[in-house]
Amino acid sequence: MIKLQDVNKFFGEHHVLKDINLEVAEGEKLVIIGPSGSGKSTTVRCMNFLEAPTSGHVFIDGEELTQKNKIQLVRQTSAMVFQSFNLYPHKTVLENLTLAPIKLQKLPKEEAIKKARKYLAIVGLSEKENAYPSTLSGGQQQRVAIARALATEKKIILFDEPTSALDPETVQEVLDVMIKLSKENITMVVVTHEMGFARVVADRVIFMDDGRIVEEGKPEHFFENPTEERTKLFLSKILR
Amino acid sequence: MFGEGFLRTIEVAALALMLALVLGIIFGVISTSNNKVMRGIARIYVEFFQNTPLVIQVFFLYNGLAIAGLRLSVFVIGVLGVGIYHGAYVSEVVKTGITSIPEGQVEAAKSQGFTYIQYMRYIILPQTIKIILPPLTNQAVNLIKNTSVLAMISGFDLMYMADSWASSSLDYGPSYVFAGLLYFILCFPLATWARKYEERLKRNDTTRILYDPCEEAVTC
Numbered sequence: 001m002i003k004l005q006d007v008n009k010f011f012g013e014h015h016v017l018k019d020i021n022l023e024v025a026e027g028e029k030l031v032i033i034g035p036s037g038s039g040k041s042t043t044v045r046c047m048n049f050l051e052a053p054t055s056g057h058v059f060i061d062g063e064e065l066t067q068k069n070k071i072q073l074v075r076q077t078s079a080m081v082f083q084s085f086n087l088y089p090h091k092t093v094l095e096n097l098t099l100a101p102i103k104l105q106k107l108p109k110e111e112a113i114k115k116a117r118k119y120l121a122i123v124g125l126s127e128k129e130n131a132y133p134s135t136l137s138g139g140q141q142q143r144v145a146i147a148r149a150l151a152t153e154k155k156i157i158l159f160d161e162p163t164s165a166l167d168p169e170t171v172q173e174v175l176d177v178m179i180k181l182s183k184e185n186i187t188m189v190v191v192t193h194e195m196g197f198a199r200v201v202a203d204r205v206i207f208m209d210d211g212r213i214v215e216e217g218k219p220e221h222f223f224e225n226p227t228e229e230r231t232k233l234f235l236s237k238i239l240r
Numbered sequence: 241m242f243g244e245g246f247l248r249t250i251e252v253a254a255l256a257l258m259l260a261l262v263l264g265i266i267f268g269v270i271s272t273s274n275n276k277v278m279r280g281i282a283r284i285y286v287e288f289f290q291n292t293p294l295v296i297q298v299f300f301l302y303n304g305l306a307i308a309g310l311r312l313s314v315f316v317i318g319v320l321g322v323g324i325y326h327g328a329y330v331s332e333v334v335k336t337g338i339t340s341i342p343e344g345q346v347e348a349a350k351s352q353g354f355t356y357i358q359y360m361r362y363i364i365l366p367q368t369i370k371i372i373l374p375p376l377t378n379q380a381v382n383l384i385k386n387t388s389v390l391a392m393i394s395g396f397d398l399m400y401m402a403d404s405w406a407s408s409s410l411d412y413g414p415s416y417v418f419a420g421l422l423y424f425i426l427c428f429p430l431a432t433w434a435r436k437y438e439e440r441l442k443r444n445d446t447t448r449i450l451y452d453p454c455e456e457a458v459t460c
Contacts, residue, residue, distance in 0.1 A: 048351055075353025086348035090367050100352040103362060152352065 001026040001156065001187045002047055007056035009042055009211075016042050017053070018211040026155070027185045031198040031219070034208035035234055040191045043208065044158045047189065048074045060156070075104055078156035079149035083164050085141040087133040093120070093144050094129040097151040105152065112151075119147040123177050139170025143177050150181070157181070159190040193238050199223065207231045245401030246422050252318040252397060253384045253426075259323030260383060261376075264330025269360055271331065272338045282331065289328035294389050297321055302393045314395045318387060326383045333375045337368030370441065377434035381427045388423075398422055 002024040009017035017039045024030050032040040045051040046058055049070040058065040060077050087096050097116035101107040107115070120126050123143040133141055142162055149157050162178070163171045175197050182188060182201040192198065198205050199219045207215045207222070207230075215228045223239075226232050271282035289297065298321040305312060312320070341364050349359035388399035402419035406412045 050347055050350060071350075071353055071355055074351065078351070080348075080351035082344060082348065082351075084342075084344050086342075086344035088345070088348070088363055088367075090370075099362060100354070103358065104353050158351075 001028070001061060002189070003057075003059040004043070004046065004053075005057040005059070007043075007046055007053045007058065009039070009046065009051060010054045016211050017046070020046075020056070020211075020213060022206070022213065024187060024189060026187055029182050029188045029201050029203050030190070031202040031205045032189065032191045032208060033193065033195070033198070033205060033222075033234070033238075034214075038208040039211040040208045041160050044080075044160050044189055044191055047156075047158055048078050048080055050080075077154055078158060079152050079154045080158045080160065081142070081145050081149050081162050083161040085133070085138070085145045085165075087141055087145055087148070089133050092130050092132055093125065093136075096133070096144060097148050100148075100152050115153075116147070116151050119150040120144075122150065122180065123147045124173075137170060138166045139173045142166065142170075142174045146174070146177055146181070154186075156187045156189070159188065159192065161191050161193075163192065163194060195219075195222070195235070195239055207234065209234070241401050241405060242398070242418065242422065245396060245398040245419075248315075248396050249384070249387050249390075249398040249423075250426070252315065252322065252387045252390065252395070253380075255319040256321075256323035256326065256387065257380055257383055259319060260326035260330050260379070263324065263327030264334050265365070267327065267331035268334025268338065269365075271335045273356070286328045286331050289325050290332075294321065294325045294386055295392060297325055298389050298393060314390065314393050317393065318390045318395050318397070322383060322387055322389070325386070326379055329379050329382075330376065333372050333379065334368065336375075337372035338364055340371055341367050374434045374438040374441075377430050377437075381431050381434075384426050384430075385423060 002022075004020050004022040007017055007020040007022075008015070020039075020043060022043070032043060034040045042051055046053050047060075049058070049065055049067070052067060052070075060073055063069070063073060065073055087093075088099065091099060094113065094116050097119065098109070098112040101112040101115065102109055117126065117129065120129055123146055125140060125143055125147065128136060128140065128144070133144065136144065146157075146162075159178070163174050166174060171194070175194060178188075178190070178197065179201055188201075190197075190201075202219045204216060205219050205222050206213055207226075207228070209230050215222075215226060215231045222231070222235060226235060267282045267285055270278045271286070273279060298317060301312065301317045301321050302314070338360075345363055345367070346359060349363045354363065387397055390397040391399035391403050394400060398419055402415050406415035409415065
């Protein structure tokens with residue numbers, strides 16, 4: 001479904017991604033962990049070309065993602081959930097969910113609203129459909145953002161540290177929604193530090209450090225016997 | 241006579257304002273794009289018209305174009321001259337508005353598959369309007385006053401009427417005071433509205449920080 005081939009990324013002189021090779025199967029739940037600055041966010045952002053790789057190739061569904069086709073291909077295949085929610089503040093919750101379906105997927109308004117309500121119900125925020133994002137708590141905003149990603153009914157949803165900006169109390173409500181989603185056949189790539197979530201949801205976990213994939217395996221592998229020293233050191237810090 | 245000039249001033253100002261808004265939005269958006277050539281064009285437009293006097297620009301339209309064989313009516317010259325001049329300022333206002341919108345908005349839009357034009361139209365520009373309305377209104381006030389440049393090319397606007405009434409009646413004082421009063425009647429309500437709107441905006445911004453019981457619980 002997603003394939004990164006020899007992907008390198010430079011920010012100026014800074015070499016952020018070093019020869020990343022990675023394949024994500026359809027329906028797979030992949031969790032990427034690693035210290036900050038390890039390149040994990042940049043990796044997911046390459047998957048929808050929010051960052052274009054300096055060299056290397058990105059394939060979505062067998063088709064190479066390029067500057068030319070990125071808008072079309074991303075529009076058809078993937079959605080993203082951000083650390084800072086990035087809801088449209090001038091639109092109501094419902095309008096946040098219907099904007100792309102109406103304007104980009106050319107869905108009739110009634111149908112878009114019907115779909116939006118369905119996904120708002122899934123994230124448990126039906127009663128907030130006419131609220132503006134600024135009146136919601138962080139956890140609620142992130143659930144709306146997830147509903148917005150769902151409403152476009154893409155095969156892939158990319159999560160870039162979805163719970164890092166939340167109060168500790170609201171983290172779980174967002175994770176619960178994501179766990180619920182993981183039962184569906186959606187391909188999920190999640191950058192997160194929530195190892196508990198990874199254990200429940202992930203088919204595979206990748207540990208990144210200094211722009212490279214250091215270790216990968218089932219979540220149990222990371223809990224029980226990580227092989228690399230750097231992985232052990234990192235996990236000892238986040239698992240406490 | 242003053243009524244006629246007053247009306248002419250309003251007409252020129254209204255049309256010039258529309259032109260300034262259209263130019264300002266186009267060049268303001270261009271000046272935030274990633275395309276260097278486009279940004280350069282916007283820069284040249286803004287710098288050229290902001291850094292030369294409006295009077296000279298209007299003289300150029302009046303005399304310069306006439307030499308080249310293009311004769312425009314003083315009304316059209318007024319609209320074009322004042323509109324293009326203020327478009328340069330509106331462009332800067334629009335640009336500031338756009339750059340004040342967090343980058344995350346553009347990223348969210350791109351991740352959904354919006355094109356540049358689409359996200360400007362549906363997501364970025366609608367958010368800037370609230371922010372740029374006060375400076376934009378101040379531009380409208382300046383624009384109204386600057387239509388008085390038409391008097392220099394016999395534009396039959398309010399200032400021209402004041403000029404000609406003053407020189408024929410020799411009542412210089414009352415004539416200009418009265419004209420000034422008419423400009424004031426146009427500009428003052430706009431300026432006041434802009435000031436009130438801005439104050440309200442600031443007040444709302446502070447009340448938007450809602451009381452968060454969770455946060456309190458954590459610190460306790």
